């Protein structure tokens with residue numbers, strides 16, 4: 210094994226893969242070290258398997274809502290064996306494609322656990338490797354709530370490997386993961402309760418969009434208990450019992466903790482003392498993704514950016530260009546579009562905290578896919594008449610539309626200019642034009 214490189218990247222997820230391929234493409238000699246499966250969280254236990262489940266859940270949910278509009282026939286059933294096989298094939302094909310791209314780019318891939326042994330030095334498989342630039346792209350892991358019996362709860366890592374669907378489940382946490390897991394499994398037929406310690410779900414989104422999202426989840430049959438941090442979890446004969454307080458308990462087959470994630474920092478060993486963390490507990494970085502330890506960079510979920518795949522991928526490429534090509538500024542986080550895959554999705558881009566200048570709730574049922582019992586749609590524009598700075602959407606297709614809305618926001622349009630583009634009728638896009 211070669212022991213000297215221009216850069217060593219630890220972690221083969223979205224950020225690490227992007228850095229390695231781009232740095233090697235710019236002529237650098239790069240080693241990538243991954244202890245698990247190539248592709249990391251997004252490919253193996255995040256976005257991709259989640260979206261596969263969501264797609265099946267969405268189809269069932271749509272079909273259910275269309276019976277009153279005349280869609281009849283046998284109710285579709287989920288065959289978990291087929292779904293798991295399709296998932297395994299899909300994930301393997303993505304991993305294979307990454308492996309091919311790394312090999313084409315000339316990246317040395319080492320599949321084992323890496324540890325930093327000194328600045329500029331990484332130990333793997335008993336060998337010491339050296340590089341003037343070490344890049345941490347180690348991602349994160351789910352954290353459990355502080356309560357008695359928390360170890361009995363499963364996490365999104367487990368849920369995305371389930372081979373059978375539960376009849377009932379409690380989800381703790383009302384963030385992206387909690388809401389997505391709740392909406393998907395409710396559509397797949399489980400009786401779902403979501404318990405969160407905040408006063409509403411999806412607090413990362415603007416209040417009114419999130420409230421519409423929450424009402425849609427309730428309309429799906431999900432029981433939402435807000436403002437509550439459960440006290441204890443214990444095993445009972447037919448499943449689990451979650452104590453909300455001293456008097457109230459809920460029983461369910463499965464309990465899922467979706468109470469946040471923390472960065473994987475074990476790789477730092479004794480060097481951790483020299484690497485500054487932000488208030489959020491992730492690695493603090495400067496404009497060049499450099500940590501407080503010179504020559505050590507961090508990208509993706511372990512760093513203080515936004516824990517989203519497109520950001521991890523863009524930051525990996527930006528750092529590669531900064532180190533081995535021409536300087537490029539990191540993408541501005543204010544312009545990153547995002548979506549919670551509930552039913553229908555809640556999407557947002559920009560800075561909604563700057564105030565709302567236009568809102569419409571419950572647009573025509575036609576826009577909601579001709580469902581007689583259509584869920585509520587929502588359209589919100591934020592900013593000022595002179596400069597629209599955010600778009601919030603709830604409705605079918607919001608996950609696609611919000612990205613294009615983000616393209617418009619890059620040009621900082623005034624409201625009149627933004628509304629000059631007509632929406633397509635009958636779709637979610639036409640609401641703010643009317």
Ligand SMILES: Cc1cc2nc3c(=O)[nH]c(=O)nc-3n(C[C@H](O)[C@H](O)[C@H](O)COP(=O)(O)OP(=O)(O)OC[C@H]3O[C@@H](n4cnc5c(N)ncnc54)[C@H](O)[C@@H]3O)c2cc1C
Nearest residue numbers: 220222223224244249250251255323348509510516517518
């Ligand atoms: C359930 C779920 C759903 C999600 N859905 C979406 C979505 O729809 N859209 C979206 O944009 N984002 C989504 N995300 C977030 C997205 O998955 C992450 O932002 C992204 O995967 C982060 O990539 P990363 O490269 O920083 O980290 P990771 O993908 O976590 O990669 C880090 C890698 O480092 C490896 N590693 C760690 N320590 C070591 C070590 N010491 N030695 C060697 N290797 C090591 C790990 O094995 C891992 O493979 C989701 C996340 C979850 C959990």
Ligand SMILES: NC(=O)c1ccc[n+]([C@@H]2O[C@H](COP(=O)([O-])OP(=O)(O)OC[C@H]3O[C@@H](n4cnc5c(N)ncnc54)[C@H](O)[C@@H]3O)[C@@H](O)[C@H]2O)c1
Nearest residue numbers: 354382383384385386387405406438439468469470516548
């Ligand atoms: N669709 C997507 O793009 C997508 C999907 C999944 C995850 N992600 C990314 O992953 C990140 C992590 O997601 P997440 O949902 O794990 O974390 P999160 O921090 O967004 O949500 C955690 C939720 O759990 C609640 N909570 C924490 N402790 C609790 C307790 N003891 N009792 C009750 N509630 C409690 C919090 O108030 C919060 O609502 C997100 O910020 C997001 O960037 C993105």
